[in-house]
Amino acid sequence: MADISGAVGSTFVVSIDSGTILQANLHIPGGGVADTPLPYTDQTVTVNLLGGLPAGASAIRLALDFAPGDPNARIGVANVMSGHAAASNPPGIIIDNGPGTAGVITMWGA
Amino acid sequence: MRKVRFLAIATILAVAIPGGAQKSRPQAQAAQVPSPPSAGTGGPSQSASPYDPANEQYRDEEKFCSSDPRTEVKAFCGVLSGVMRVSIAETKQGKTQEQIGSLAAPGLDYLDPATGKAQDAIVDVVSRDAIINSIQNQSQSVLQAANQMTTTQQLGAVNSAAGTTSLVSKAGGTAITNLAVDSGALTRSVSGSTATLTANTDEIFNLLTGTPEYDLNAKQGRIERFALNPLSLMASFSLNQNGSSTAPTSGQASGTTPTPVSTVALPSGVGKLSSFTAKYERPTKYNPRSKQFKDAWKNKELPTLKPLETAKVVASFNVSTQLEADPTYKALLKKQKSEACQNALLKDAVKADSVALMDDFEKNCWQAELGNVLQTISPSLLASVNAYVNAQSVLRSAYKKAILDAAGNMFSAQYTFNRPVNQPATHDVTAIYSRTFEERGSLTFNGAVSIYNGTLPPGAKYDRIHYGQASFEYDRNLNNPTTSYQTQLSFAGYWQYQPQPSVLNIPAGTVAPGTTIPLPNGTQQFVGTAGSLWVGQGKLTIKGPNGINIPLAISGSNKTDLLQGTKIGGQVGLSYNFSSLASLFGH
Numbered sequence: 001m002a003d004i005s006g007a008v009g010s011t012f013v014v015s016i017d018s019g020t021i022l023q024a025n026l027h028i029p030g031g032g033v034a035d036t037p038l039p040y041t042d043q044t045v046t047v048n049l050l051g052g053l054p055a056g057a058s059a060i061r062l063a064l065d066f067a068p069g070d071p072n073a074r075i076g077v078a079n080v081m082s083g084h085a086a087a088s089n090p091p092g093i094i095i096d097n098g099p100g101t102a103g104v105i106t107m108w109g110a
Numbered sequence: 111m112r113k114v115r116f117l118a119i120a121t122i123l124a125v126a127i128p129g130g131a132q133k134s135r136p137q138a139q140a141a142q143v144p145s146p147p148s149a150g151t152g153g154p155s156q157s158a159s160p161y162d163p164a165n166e167q168y169r170d171e172e173k174f175c176s177s178d179p180r181t182e183v184k185a186f187c188g189v190l191s192g193v194m195r196v197s198i199a200e201t202k203q204g205k206t207q208e209q210i211g212s213l214a215a216p217g218l219d220y221l222d223p224a225t226g227k228a229q230d231a232i233v234d235v236v237s238r239d240a241i242i243n244s245i246q247n248q249s250q251s252v253l254q255a256a257n258q259m260t261t262t263q264q265l266g267a268v269n270s271a272a273g274t275t276s277l278v279s280k281a282g283g284t285a286i287t288n289l290a291v292d293s294g295a296l297t298r299s300v301s302g303s304t305a306t307l308t309a310n311t312d313e314i315f316n317l318l319t320g321t322p323e324y325d326l327n328a329k330q331g332r333i334e335r336f337a338l339n340p341l342s343l344m345a346s347f348s349l350n351q352n353g354s355s356t357a358p359t360s361g362q363a364s365g366t367t368p369t370p371v372s373t374v375a376l377p378s379g380v381g382k383l384s385s386f387t388a389k390y391e392r393p394t395k396y397n398p399r400s401k402q403f404k405d406a407w408k409n410k411e412l413p414t415l416k417p418l419e420t421a422k423v424v425a426s427f428n429v430s431t432q433l434e435a436d437p438t439y440k441a442l443l444k445k446q447k448s449e450a451c452q453n454a455l456l457k458d459a460v461k462a463d464s465v466a467l468m469d470d471f472e473k474n475c476w477q478a479e480l481g482n483v484l485q486t487i488s489p490s491l492l493a494s495v496n497a498y499v500n501a502q503s504v505l506r507s508a509y510k511k512a513i514l515d516a517a518g519n520m521f522s523a524q525y526t527f528n529r530p531v532n533q534p535a536t537h538d539v540t541a542i543y544s545r546t547f548e549e550r551g552s553l554t555f556n557g558a559v560s561i562y563n564g565t566l567p568p569g570a571k572y573d574r575i576h577y578g579q580a581s582f583e584y585d586r587n588l589n590n591p592t593t594s595y596q597t598q599l600s601f602a603g604y605w606q607y608q609p610q611p612s613v614l615n616i617p618a619g620t621v622a623p624g625t626t627i628p629l630p631n632g633t634q635q636f637v638g639t640a641g642s643l644w645v646g647q648g649k650l651t652i653k654g655p656n657g658i659n660i661p662l663a664i665s666g667s668n669k670t671d672l673l674q675g676t677k678i679g680g681q682v683g684l685s686y687n688f689s690s691l692a693s694l695f696g697h
Binding site: 001002003020022025027029034037055057061062064065067070073088089090092094095097098099100101102103104106108 | 438
C-alpha cells in the first residue's frame with residue numbers, strides 16, 4: 001500500500017509531523033533516471049514538478065534530521081492543488097532512525 | 111517457547127498498561143490525513159506508535175527477536191514486534207485477518223523490502239552483512255578519525271610522571287586502545303621517558319568475551335553504558351628508571367692480585383610500573399524534551415550536522431540505487447509490494463507465532479527479494495557501501511559530539527596510584543570538568559589532591575597530604591576538519607601547593623657523599639621547598655591519520671618538586687591509537 005495514492009499529474013503538498021526535512025527528491029524506482037529535487041520546508045514537500053504525480057510507483061526520498069527524543073513521523077497530505085491525492089489509512093510512517101534518517105514516502109499514480 | 115513468552119508479555123502489557131498496545135487502533139483510524147505538523151513538537155498521541163524504537167515499554171517484547179543471530183531479523187526486530195503487537199491487540203478486539211492487515215499495513219510495508227520504506231535498515235544490513243570485513247576496517251579507521259578530532263581525550267601519562275606532555279588531565283578516556291611514549295618532565299625535577307598504555311574497559315570486556323567491536327548500530331545495555339564504557343584504565347611504565355640489586359660473588363675470575371669482592375650490584379628495574387590510573391567519565395545526562403536542549407539542537411547543532419546528515423542519506427540512497435539494478439528486486443519495487451512477503455508475515459502475526467514471523471521474514475521477504483543481489487556483490491555496490499559506512503561513521507561521531515555540546519558539560523573522576531623514583535608512593539584523586547565550545551575549542555579544569563601511601567614512617571615530619579593542585583587547559587584544533595592532519599594548539603596553567611617540601615627516599619646501601627661509608631638503613635630527607643609550584647605550558651599536537659599523535663610542548667615553572675629555581679623545559683611524545691585491542695591479539 002503506497003503512502004500516498006492519487007491521480008496521475010496531481011499536484012499536492014505532502015506533510016510529516018516529526019523530524020526536519022534536509023533534502024527531498026523525487027525518485028522513480030528502477031527508472032534509471034536521476035532523482036529530481038523537490039521544493040520543501042521543514043516538514044512539507046511539494047509535488048508539483050515533472051507534471052505532478054508520476055504514473056505507477058514513485059517515491060519521495062527524504063534526508064531527515066530526527067533530534068533526540070523525536071517520535072516516528074506520520075505521512076499525510078496537507079494540501080491538494082490539482083487533481084486528487086490522499087494518504088493511506090492508517091498513515092504511512094517514517095521510522096526515526098536518528099540523525100541523517102533516509103526517509104521514503106511511497107506514491108502511486110493511477 | 112519464544113511464542114509462549116511473547117504472548118505472556120503481550121497479555122501482561124495489555125492489562126498492566128492501560129491503553130498501551132490498544133492505543134494504536136483509534137489513533138490509526140483517526141489519522142487518515144494527519145493534521146498539518148505542529149512545529150515539530152509531535153503530539154502526545156505519537157508516543158503510542160507501535161513501531162517507536164524509543165519507546166521503553168516495548169523493550170521486553172522485542173526479546174524474541176533482539177538476540178536472533180540473523181542480522182536482518184535483528185535490524186527489523188522493532189517493527190517485527192510492532193506488527194505482532196498490533197495483531198495481538200486487534201485480535202483481542204475481534205478483528206478479522208483482513209482488518210488486521212489494514213491496521214498493520216505501515217509495519218508490513220516497512221518489513222517488505224519491495225516498498226523501499228526501510229531504506230536505512232536495508233542499507234545497514236547490506237553494509238554490515240554482505241561485506242563485513244570491509245565494514246570493520248572502515249568503521250575502525252573512522253573511529254580513529256573521530257579520535258583525531260576530539261580535544262578532550264587523555265592519551266599520555268599524567269602530569270606527575272617523569273615523562274609526560276600533559277599538564278592537565280582530560281575528561282575523556284580513550285575510546286579505543288592507545289600506546290604513548292612521552293619524554294620530559296613537567297612538575298618533576300628528574301626527567302625521564304614514560305610509556306603509557308590506555309584501554310577502555312568495554313573494549314577489554316569485548317576482547318575477553320569475544321564480542322564484536324564497533325557495531326555501528328549496537329544498542330548498549332546498562333552495564334556497558336554506566337560501568338564499562340565510561341571507565342578507562344591507564345598504566346605508565348618508566349623506561350629509563352634504572353635500579354640495582356645485590357648478588358654474592360663466587361670467586362675472582364681473572365687477575366694475579368687477589369681482589370676480594372663479596373657482592374656486586376646488578377642493574378635492574380628498567381621498565382618499572384610508575385603509575386596506574388582509572389578514569390570514570392560520568393555518562394552525559396540530558397533531557398531531549400527540554401526547551402533548552404531543543405533550542406540548542408535546532409539553532410546550534412543542526413546547522414553543523416546538516417551537511418553530514420545529508421551526505422549520509424545521499425550515500426544511503428546511492429546504495430539503494432545499486433540494489434535496484436537487480437531485475438528481481440526492480441520488478442518488485444515497481445509493484446511496491448511483495449504479496450508473498452506481506453501475506454506470510456500477516457498470517458504469522460495473527461497466529462502470534464513469533465518464530466514463524468522471523469523465519470518468514472528471513473525467507474519470504476529478505477532472501478526472496480534481496481537474496482540475488484546479495485549473493486555476488488558488484489564492485490560498484492561495494493564502493494557505494496564503503497562510502498555509506500564512512501559517511502555514517504563520521505556522522506555518528508559528530509552526532510555524539512553534538513549531543514555533548516547541546517547537553518553542556520562533561521565530568522570525570524580519576525584515581526592514580528603513583529610510584530615516583532625514590533619518593534614515597536601516593537594516591538592522587540582528580541576531579542575533571544570539561545566544556546566544549548564547538549569549533550572554538552574546549553576548556554578543561556582539574557582539581558586534585560595527593561596523599562601519601564601507607565603508614566607514615568616513625569618520626570615523620572610531614573603529614574598525610576602530599577599536595578593539592580588546580581589547573582586548566584584550553585585546546586583548539588587549528589585546521590579545517592576535512593584535512594587529514596590536524597594540529598591542536600593547547601595552553602595550560604597549573605598551580606600546586608605543598609604543605610611540606612618533597613620527601614626523598616634514600617635507600618639502604620647508598621654511599622654517604624664524600625665518603626665510602628654506606629648508609630646501613632634507608633632514610634628520608636626533605637628536598638626542595640614547601641609552598642606553591644606554578645607551571646605554564648604551550649603545546650602543539652600533530653594528529654595524523656591512522657591514529658598517530660605527536661605532542662610537542664614547552665613549559666616554564668617557578669621550581670620543580672625537588673629543586674628550587676625556575677625551569678624551562680621541553681616535552682615530546684608519540685602516541686598511537688590502535689584500532690582495536692582485539693587486533694593486537696590477532697582476533
